[in-house]
Amino acid sequence: GQNIDQPTEMTATEGAIVQINCTYQTSGFNGLFWYQQHAGEAPTFLSYNVLDGLEEKGRFSSFLSRSKGYSYLLLKELQMKDSASYLCAVRGTDKLIFGTGTRLQVFP
Amino acid sequence: GAGVSQSPSNKVTEKGKDVELRCDPISGHTALYWYRQSLGQGLEFLIYFQGNSAPDKSGLPSDRFSAERTGGSVSTLTIQRTQQEDSAVYLCASSLNGRAAGELFFGEGSRLTVL
Numbered sequence: 001g002q003n004i005d006q007p008t009e010m011t012a013t014e015g016a017i018v019q020i021n022c023t024y025q026t027s028g029f030n031g032l033f034w035y036q037q038h039a040g041e042a043p044t045f046l047s048y049n050v051l052d053g054l055e056e057k058g059r060f061s062s063f064l065s066r067s068k069g070y071s072y073l074l075l076k077e078l079q080m081k082d083s084a085s086y087l088c089a090v091r092g093t094d095k096l097i098f099g100t101g102t103r104l105q106v107f108p
Numbered sequence: 109g110a111g112v113s114q115s116p117s118n119k120v121t122e123k124g125k126d127v128e129l130r131c132d133p134i135s136g137h138t139a140l141y142w143y144r145q146s147l148g149q150g151l152e153f154l155i156y157f158q159g160n161s162a163p164d165k166s167g168l169p170s171d172r173f174s175a176e177r178t179g180g181s182v183s184t185l186t187i188q189r190t191q192q193e194d195s196a197v198y199l200c201a202s203s204l205n206g207r208a209a210g211e212l213f214f215g216e217g218s219r220l221t222v223l
Contacts, residue, residue, distance in 0.1 A: 033211075042199065042214035043151070087150060095164050096141065096212060100150035 002026045004099035006088050011105045012078055020073045020102045022088030033096065034062050034073045035087040043087055046073070078106050110134065112215035114200050120221045121190055129185045129218045133202030140183050141212060142175060143199045151199065157183060190222045 004024045012018040024032070031050040035043040049055055049064035049071060061074040073086055085101040113132040121127050133140050142154040153167040157177045168174070172190075177183040187194055197217040203210035 042216050043212075044214070045211045048211065089151075094158075095153055095156045095167075097153055098143070098151035 002090075002092065002097050004088055004090055004097060006086075006099045006102045008100070009103045009105070011107065014078055014080060014106055014108050016078050017074065017076050018078060018104065020075070020086050020088075020104065022071045022073075022099060024069050024071070024088070024090045024099075026090045026092045026097065028092040029066060030091040030093070032062075032064055032071050033089040033091070034060075034071075035089060035098075037085045037087060037101065039084070046086075075104075080106050080108065082106050112200055112202055112213055114198075114215035114218050116218055117216060118219045118221075120223065122223055123192060124189055126186065126188045127190055127220060129187075129198050129200075129220070131183045131185070131200030131202075131215060133181065133183070133200070134213055135181075136204070137202035137213075138180060138205050139203045139210065140177060141201045141203075142183070142185050143201065144169075144196045145199055145217070146196045154185070154198075187220075190220075192222045195220055195222045 006022045033048050034046040036046050037043040047062035049062050054063045059076045064071045083106045085103045087101045088099040089096050115130045138159055140157040143151040145151050155175045156164045159180050160177050172188045175185045197219050199214055199217045201212040201214045203212050
């Protein structure tokens with residue numbers, strides 16, 4: 001079976017750092033994606049990890065440990081516009097399976 | 109436009125009616141995906157196309173749901189005899205070649221409301 005778990009909701013303060021965790025169990029593994037989705041909008045791509053380690057892209061970083069079935073998305077210097085849902089997705093043999101998403105609220 | 113285009117953007121229908129949702133992927137993208145997203149929920153995988161063939165239909169909820177893709181481009185998702193639980197946003201995405209690192213580009217979705 002396939003299972004992807006992430007926290008349902010998180011809150012943080014503008015300017016702070018927040019880490020959103022994702023654990024997964026899938027049949028086959030061909031990479032892990034993070035997507036951002038603002039309310040009422042389509043998801044947009046943030047990051048892709050296929051090897052263990054940290055990928056940094058501006059204020060956003062994503063980490064992967066394949067042996068632990070674990071990833072996190074790190075958001076630094078939070079801005080109000082970062083309030084959105086963050087979706088962890090794992091590609092098995094072909095299709096991309098999404099978790100239920102973590103709704104992040106950033107407060108001033 | 110250059111992005112994934114979906115129509116209609118909103119559809120309200122009565123229970124028992126059939127609906128067709130259309131997806132026009134980015135030109136040249138061979139892989140196409142359909143997902144369903146209920147209010148406040150994550151994305152539920154429905155079906156995946158590589159070219160015109162569907163290697164994985166495992167996510168289709170029932171035999172009322174079907175999808176086809178023609179010419180390696182436009183795809184249509186058909187829901188027959190709609191039920192209230194079919195109400196959701198149906199999202200289409202495409203990627204260049206369906207390979208592992210291929211980023212999915214999403215359309216704005218078709219919001220379906222079944223009364």
